[in-house]
Amino acid sequence: MSLLAIPFGLIGAFFFLAATIGLLRLPDFYSRAHAAAKCDTVGAGSILLALAFALCPGLASFQLLGLAILILIAGPTASHALARAADRRGVAPWTTDDP
Amino acid sequence: MNPRLAAAFVTGLAVPMLAAMAALPRHGSPDQPIHTHVAREYIESGPETGNLVTAILLDYRGMDTFGEVVVIFVGLVAVLVLARHREPALPAASPSPIVAFIVRLVTPFIALFGFHVILSGLEVPGGGLQGAAILGGLVILNGFVFGPQHARSLLPGRLLPWLQGAGPLAFLAAGIVGGIATGFALGYPTHLPLLHEAMLMGVELGIGIGGALIFSRLYLALEDA
Secondary structure: OHHHHHHHHHHHHHHHHHHHHHHHHOOOHHHHHHHHHHHHHHHHHHHHHHHHHHOOOOHHHHHHHHHHHHHHHHHHHHHHHHHHHHHHOOOOOOOOOOO | OOHHHHHHHHHHHHHHHHHHHHHOOOOOOOOOHHHHHHHHHHHHOOOOOOOHHHHHHHHHOHHHHHHHHHHHHHHHHHHHHHOOOOOOOOOOOOOOHHHHHHHHHHHHHHHHHHHHHHHHOOOOOOOHHHHHHHHHHHHHHHHHHHOHHHHHHHOOOOOHHHHHOHHHHHHHHHHHHHHHHHOOOOOOOOOOHHHHHHHHHHHHHHHHHHHHHHHHHHHHHHHHO
């Protein structure tokens, strides 16, 4: 079981890297929020799964699984709330027409 | 208040405090009591009350924690005195259905976790103020999503004035009970494990519930101001 931790950890690390680059390089608020959300959900989710596998079997695995579920719920909700608030405030999304 | 009287009062308070500060060993000096014997003594003779952090916060420097709890309570009183109440002009913005659903879904779990943190503070890291921050944050979250009126409806009605002061009141009660049982104010009766546990739980719950209500009302006072 604990060998499964390696691929999930690598997936998590890759998504954290990609999301960080996206956060720094993407052009506007919405796409950056999208990148940040990937960080939270896929990145942190995969790393928590990897840790759960690494500590399996045990109580800590279930606690980490619970934490992963919480992040899976809370992360996208927060991104949605941010994007909605930005849209209501009239933040225009980036288009290909922009320089 | 008479300004001369106020100046005399402040000077009278400041002089003994500054004298005590001057008598303290230099910061970081190895002669400080904490380095010579206090810390070792405390670790060796063991935490009488739960874990070491709880023992130090509630027992060894219980008076200090009592003072901190009173300061937080006084902070709320000051804000409530200064903040003028007015009816909220804007109705709550209609919340996104997704956010509303998720907040409704997680609210009971966050509340449960808050109480867990308060009570498990006796044995593991956690405790009253940490739990209070979680519960207060929960009320504020509900206020952001459903409007301050809804957040206000989550607070207890008639008991609110008493529960806001639950931290100092619980500490005072524990101090009196401990005084009767051991002869020292805020002493914890280690020979009566059940009473001992009940006192600690009472203090943690008092700090937790009182603190949560104080945080919530600070938010509501700012929302109304």
